[in-house]
Amino acid sequence: MKRVLFFLPLLLITLVYACNSGSANDADKTAPNNIATDSANFTTVQWLDTAVNFGTVKKGEKVKIKYTCTNTGTKPMFIYYVRPGCGCTVADYTKEAILPGKNGEVKAEFDSNHGSAGDIHKSIIVQTNTTNPSPRLTFSGVVLDVDSTRKG
Numbered sequence: 001m002k003r004v005l006f007f008l009p010l011l012l013i014t015l016v017y018a019c020n021s022g023s024a025n026d027a028d029k030t031a032p033n034n035i036a037t038d039s040a041n042f043t044t045v046q047w048l049d050t051a052v053n054f055g056t057v058k059k060g061e062k063v064k065i066k067y068t069c070t071n072t073g074t075k076p077m078f079i080y081y082v083r084p085g086c087g088c089t090v091a092d093y094t095k096e097a098i099l100p101g102k103n104g105e106v107k108a109e110f111d112s113n114h115g116s117a118g119d120i121h122k123s124i125i126v127q128t129n130t131t132n133p134s135p136r137l138t139f140s141g142v143v144l145d146v147d148s149t150r151k152g
Helices: 002-020
Strands: 045-047 051-058 062-071 079-084 089-093 103-111 118-128 136-144
Touching: 051 062, 062 136, 079 089, 079 103, 089 118, 103 118, 103 136
Parallel strands: 051 136
Antiparallel strands: 045 062, 062 103, 079 118, 089 103, 118 136
């Protein structure tokens, strides 16, 4: 019993140390808290595509959309805020630092089950630590009503 009581604190100290130890580079991979206001660390970005037309889909289908950007500056770039314009779209994005010359992505999935059929035009707001204005990413297409595609 004395052995267990002796080793228990050592085990707890080892676990705490192991959970808190990380590489020194981990801090460089995540956006600092002041990323939106630290203009000394702003960079530049080029979006390869800001408007996507996905064509025509049947109501109920999900559409995957990808936007790509390149860090054209000299400092690490961070995408720190992404918000779709409606509940029919879910977005994800590159969360780690995008080094100079490297690419980052915003991926979206549009669920055509939400809303009505017809022409759709949706947007995604993006914010980055760049000197040039963050774009409004857009996508459009046509959603066909399932009933209108049936031959009767």
